[in-house]
Amino acid sequence: MFNGTMEEVNQALFESANEAVTITIGLVSMLIFWLGFMKIAVEAGILRIFSKLFEPIIIKLFPEIPKGHLAIQYILSNITANIFGLGNAATPMGIKAMEEMKQLSGSTTASRSMITFLALNTSGLTIVPTTVIAIRIQYNAVSPTEIVGTTIIATCISTLAAILLDRIFYMRSKM
Amino acid sequence: MYYYITLISTWMIPMFILVTLLLASWRKVPTYELFVEGGKEGINIALSLLPFLLGMIVSIAILRSSGAIDAFVSLLNPILVKIGVPSEIIPLAIIRPISGTAALAMTAELTQTFGADSYIGRLAATMQGSTDTTLYILTVYFGAVGIKNMRYALKVGLLADLVSIISALLIVYIVFG
Numbered sequence: 001m002f003n004g005t006m007e008e009v010n011q012a013l014f015e016s017a018n019e020a021v022t023i024t025i026g027l028v029s030m031l032i033f034w035l036g037f038m039k040i041a042v043e044a045g046i047l048r049i050f051s052k053l054f055e056p057i058i059i060k061l062f063p064e065i066p067k068g069h070l071a072i073q074y075i076l077s078n079i080t081a082n083i084f085g086l087g088n089a090a091t092p093m094g095i096k097a098m099e100e101m102k103q104l105s106g107s108t109t110a111s112r113s114m115i116t117f118l119a120l121n122t123s124g125l126t127i128v129p130t131t132v133i134a135i136r137i138q139y140n141a142v143s144p145t146e147i148v149g150t151t152i153i154a155t156c157i158s159t160l161a162a163i164l165l166d167r168i169f170y171m172r173s174k175m
Numbered sequence: 176m177y178y179y180i181t182l183i184s185t186w187m188i189p190m191f192i193l194v195t196l197l198l199a200s201w202r203k204v205p206t207y208e209l210f211v212e213g214g215k216e217g218i219n220i221a222l223s224l225l226p227f228l229l230g231m232i233v234s235i236a237i238l239r240s241s242g243a244i245d246a247f248v249s250l251l252n253p254i255l256v257k258i259g260v261p262s263e264i265i266p267l268a269i270i271r272p273i274s275g276t277a278a279l280a281m282t283a284e285l286t287q288t289f290g291a292d293s294y295i296g297r298l299a300a301t302m303q304g305s306t307d308t309t310l311y312i313l314t315v316y317f318g319a320v321g322i323k324n325m326r327y328a329l330k331v332g333l334l335a336d337l338v339s340i341i342s343a344l345l346i347v348y349i350v351f352g
Contacts, residue, residue, distance in 0.1 A: 008240040016236030020229035027315075031217030037192065039213030040206050044199035046191075084184035095220060095319045101322070102320045109324040110317065113282055116332060118316055122272075122309040123339060128184050129304030135283050136300060141291030147300040150346045154305035157220040158339030165334050169327040 010133075027091065031075070034092035047073040061115045061163070064104065071100035075117060082121065094121060108133030116166050123162040125155055220319050227318030231310060235274050244270065248301040260344060263295050267302060272336040277307035298347045 041047055049057075051073045058065070058072050065071050074097035081090035098114060129151050136144040158170035177312050199206050238244050248266050267285065271278045275329040282303040309332035317325050 005240060005242050008238055012236040012240035014235060016233045017229055019236075020225065020232040023232070024225045024228055027224070028221040031221050032214040033217075035217040036210035036214035037195070039196045039209040040204065042198050043190075043204045044195055044202055045200050046195050050318055058260070060228060065248065076195045084180075084187055086184065086188060089188065091315065092217065098316050098320045098322075102181055102322070108322055110322050110326045110328055114316075114322070115326060115328045118312060118328050119246070119331045121316070122307050122312045123335045124305060124307030126304070127180055129300075131279065132282065132300045132304040135286055136291045136296075137278075137301075138283075139291045139295075139296075140301075141286075147297055147304065150297070150301045150343070150350050151304040153346050154301055154339055155345040157342040158306055158335050161338035162331060162335035165331045169331055173327060 007039055015105040016055070016146075030088045031092045036094065038086070038093065038096060041152065042070065047077060051076050061114055064111065064113045065101070066104075069096055069100065069103065069104070071113075074100060078117075079120065081126070082125055083127055085126050087130075090121075112170055115170070119162040119166040120159065123155065123158040125159045127152055213293075224315060224318050227314050231314045232274075235277075235310070237276070239277065244273075259296060261298070263289070264298055264302070264344075267299055269339045271302060271306060271340070272309040272333055275311050278303060278308065294347070294351055297351050298343065301347050302340060302343045305343050306336055309333055311334055 005062060054076055055067065056073055058075055059067065062072075062075070074093050077095055078090050078094040081087070082095060094117070101117065102109055102111050104113070127148075128146065132147065132151070133144050136147070196206065245266075248269055249317055251269070252262055252265055255265055260268075263285065267278060267281045270281060282299045285299040286296045291297075291300075309329070313325060313332060317328075
C-alpha cells in the first residue's frame, strides 16, 4: 500500500493459493499412507509394547490423558518421528494424536494436552536436521553435519522452554 | 556418532513397516482392509485442512509481498544490531516461525551468499534446524480436528521460538564465534 507493491500483492495472492494446494496434495499422499499403516500398527499392537516403556514420561507431560489411552501411542510415534527427522511421518501421527485428544475433551476449544503437544511440535525437537544438511551439502560445506551439535543444543533449550512456558500459561489460565 | 544416528533414521521406517507387517500377519490382523479404511480418513482430513492452510498461507504471502514484514524487520533492525545480532540474519529470525517455505529459501540464500562454512551460514543452518514453523503447525493440527479456540497455544509457540532464536545466536557464537 505504502510501497507501491500492489502488483506484487496480486501475484503473491494467487501464487500462494496455488502453493497451499500443492502443500495439501503433498500431505494427502502421506496422510493416506501413514493413517492406513498406523491402523495396522495399532491393531497389531506393536505400538503398545513401545508405549508401555515410555508411558510414565508421557503421563507426566500430559496429566489429562488416562493410562493406556490410544493418544499416548500416537503422541509417542509423533515425537519419535520428529526426533529422527522424519517430518512426513510425524504429521499424520500427530493429527491422529490430536483426534484422540479431541475425543477426550469433546469440545472445539483446545485442551491442555493439545497445547502441550503442539508446544513440543513447534519447538521442533530433532537430532537429524535433514533439510538443513541437504542445503549445506548443496552449497559445498566442508563439513555439512558440523551444525548438528549446535542445532541439538538449541532445539533442546527451545523444547525445555516450550514445556515451561506451556506450564506457566496453563497455571495462569486457571487463576 | 552422527553416522549412527543417520543410519538409524534411514533404517527406522523400513524396519518399522517390516516388523509391523510380520506381527500383523502372525496375529492374523486383516492388514489390507485396515490400511484402506485408515487411508480413507487421510483423504477427508487433507481436504478439510485445505481451507485453513490456504487462508493462512495467502495471508502471509500478502504480508510479505506488501512489504509489511520488511517494514517490521527494518523497525527492529537498529535495536537488534545494537545488541550484537548480525543484521543479515534478522529477516530469517523473524520469518522462521511464520513461513516454513520462506525461511527455507532464506537459509539457502544465506548459505549461498556467505558460504556454508561462514559464521552467517552456520548460524542460519542452526536457526533453521532448531525449531519448526509455529504458524504452520498450529494451523495444520488445530485445523485437522476442527479446534476453533486455540487459547494460549500461539503465545507459547511464539515465545518458545524467541528462546530458540536467542539460544541459536548464543550457541553459534560460543562454538564458532
